[in-house]
Amino acid sequence: MQAHGIKLKKHVKRLLMGQCLLVIVISTLAHFMDVDHLAVSALLGGVVFIVPQFIFTQFSFIFMGSKNESLSNMAMVIGYVCKVSLVMVLFLVLLQVPNLHHAAFFITLKLVIFSQIFNLLRPLPPIKK
Numbered sequence: 001m002q003a004h005g006i007k008l009k010k011h012v013k014r015l016l017m018g019q020c021l022l023v024i025v026i027s028t029l030a031h032f033m034d035v036d037h038l039a040v041s042a043l044l045g046g047v048v049f050i051v052p053q054f055i056f057t058q059f060s061f062i063f064m065g066s067k068n069e070s071l072s073n074m075a076m077v078i079g080y081v082c083k084v085s086l087v088m089v090l091f092l093v094l095l096q097v098p099n100l101h102h103a104a105f106f107i108t109l110k111l112v113i114f115s116q117i118f119n120l121l122r123p124l125p126p127i128k129k
Helices: 002-032 038-060 069-094 102-119
Strands: none
Touching: 002 038, 002 102, 038 069, 038 102
């Protein structure tokens, strides 16, 4: 089971790196559109999802492979609560940023969320017994 946890963690890390790359590409393209604060707004839109997802991932895999399933489940629940709470806090804080381009912010956020959803279509690493 430990080997499967390691494969799963690599799978999730690849997803996070792909999402970071997606946000960087969108922000770079927005920078070339020559509109004030468009690139920063796009970057902040990605940060709202990626940072909480990273924290959730760290909590989820902290006890992966442990014989105590309740400890692993508790860590996942704590990670999820932290993720949801941090998304709400980031929304409240970042939507107050002056000169935030809301369209770029929400388009990047939606694209990163859709990348998470489309990743569910890919098969997870197989469990070998």
